[in-house]
Amino acid sequence: MSYILRQQIEKITPLTDKEFEYIFSHFTTKKFKKHQFVVQEGENVPNDFFILDGCLKSYFTDKNGKEHILAFGMQDWWITDYEAYYNQSKATINIDCIEKSELLCLSFQNREKLCAEMHKIEHFFRKKTNKRNVALQQRILSLLSNNAKEKYDQLLQLYPQLFQKVPKQLIASYLGVTRETLSRLNSPTK
Template identity: 50%
Template structure:
């Protein structure tokens, strides 16, 4: 069995170097959470107090519109972070639902602890800045592909970003992420 804290350390050490003592201190701010497929991690309307590092499993972050249609903002799998970020950073109620698409193992850290660690450890703030910067850049790509109404390139981006996703989720969810109908998705896959 994989040690979740070992996975977390390797993830940090892709960007920063940590001594054992530093990692021990950082990891003391995380809690392990195991949830079953279909469980809801964040409900819309509640404040998202935690950010979740995915050790194992797959989740989706979505918003349902008035007609009940799901719009998927993000998938999160191993080595990704997931939360309702607007709520996490502002402590306003969440507008998203975060739900498990498989059984998951998460390491969660509170917003207060994220800020505390950033203030205490320059290298943790550095890690956080690099992570949010890459989130910003991938979001920018997505905005441009949506503006250009280019479903084919959104499909391609998704494939690049999550190569194993297509084996793990139903086609309907892929379509909801790209923002096209199931029928259009089938045409893109040709």
């Protein structure tokens, strides 16, 4: 399945077989069961995760025990607690598997090593991080907008594949609306 990672890198910068082998040697593959935790609040976050297969969610639990979805992750996406990963601090969010998942793990040390050794990998990660910035800005603007219909439409337009994979109540939680509101938005009469 490593070709999925290679495809993603090569969308940004071409690689020789040897270069890709070298890059890939810095990753480890791990399989996770449905509901298994990948990142746990209060723990260290040694890895960023490239999703070979499966579906995950990252979420924040507030003082009242209510869960708020920060992000979803699917094949070909990256996911971790970036605050904890970049700052090498403790996680403030949880990440777990919505379905069984296969992940490529890249430690912070290996990421920095690859970026220092290969300008093209530093370029790749800068470009990917730019894209995450855009996604996070969109997420903030979506949260700031009060209109549930707009939030729903934006999510559907950006990530139509999410609606196949992710249970409705998690989409509702991501949007900050009730399951009932989501059903109304989802209805063909709207």
